[in-house]
Amino acid sequence: MRIRECTEDDWAQVRVIVEEVIAAGDTFPYDPAWPAEVLRDVWVERPPGLTVVAEEDGKVLGTAKMGTNRPGPGAHVATASFMVAAHARGRGVGRALCEYALDWARARGYAAMQFNAVVESNTAAVRLYRRLGFAVVGTVPEAFDHPTLGRVGLHVLHRPL
Numbered sequence: 001m002r003i004r005e006c007t008e009d010d011w012a013q014v015r016v017i018v019e020e021v022i023a024a025g026d027t028f029p030y031d032p033a034w035p036a037e038v039l040r041d042v043w044v045e046r047p048p049g050l051t052v053v054a055e056e057d058g059k060v061l062g063t064a065k066m067g068t069n070r071p072g073p074g075a076h077v078a079t080a081s082f083m084v085a086a087h088a089r090g091r092g093v094g095r096a097l098c099e100y101a102l103d104w105a106r107a108r109g110y111a112a113m114q115f116n117a118v119v120e121s122n123t124a125a126v127r128l129y130r131r132l133g134f135a136v137v138g139t140v141p142e143a144f145d146h147p148t149l150g151r152v153g154l155h156v157l158h159r160p161l
Contacts, residue, residue: 001061001093003100006051011040013060014053018043021083025147027122028083029154048108052100054084054093061088064097066104069114078105078113078161082125094125098132106161113159119144120153134159 006014018039022030030042045051049067053060062084069079080101084093105113113134118125120139130136134157142151 001054001056001091001096003052003054003064003096006044006053006063010053010055010060011044014043014051014063015039017060017063017083017085020086027119027125028081029117029144050104052097054088054097061085061091062093062097064101066101068110069116076109076111078108078110079115080105080113081115089124095128095132098128102132102159102161110161112161115155115157117143118155118157119146120155121146121149126155126157129157132159 015036021028022032025032034042043051043063043065045065045067049065051063051065054062062082064080064082066078066080068075069077080098082094082097084097102113115129115134118129120126126136136155137158138156139153140156141153143154144152146152
């Protein structure tokens with residue numbers, strides 16, 4: 001598996017992953033009714049941010065986007081988001097993408113990374129982020145309407161770089 005910058009040619013495969021994750025409705029607060037051009041605009045970061053893919057033998061297994069969490073006085077903190085194809089989960093794709101994002105942020109001089117909205121019932125992601133040094137610094141109660149669990153919290157996670 002290799003992680004590299006997302007290109008125009010990757011979008012068709014990335015779009016399938018993004019649509020799959022959004023349709024599941026259990027991890028991202030994105031609207032499944034968004035048209036393809038909105039999905040692309042939301043997922044593909046403009047510089048100085050970056051969108052990458054994890055690919056193996058020409059197949060995109062997952063994708064990540066990273067950039068500045070907030071402008072101005074908050075610009076020293078990075079953020080990132082990750083999506084992994086259902087068929088590739090459990091293979092370390094998410095971990096590799098997160099480690100890549102941390103290295104990317106560190107190399108650009110960010111002081112920390114913050115995730116603003118991690119669904120608390122997404123236990124695999126929360127466990128991974130904790131293993132990578134993130135701490136849950138707060139939870140917004142009932143901020144996410146999960147398709148089977150009802151309203152669950154959204155965690156804010158943070159880690160210094």
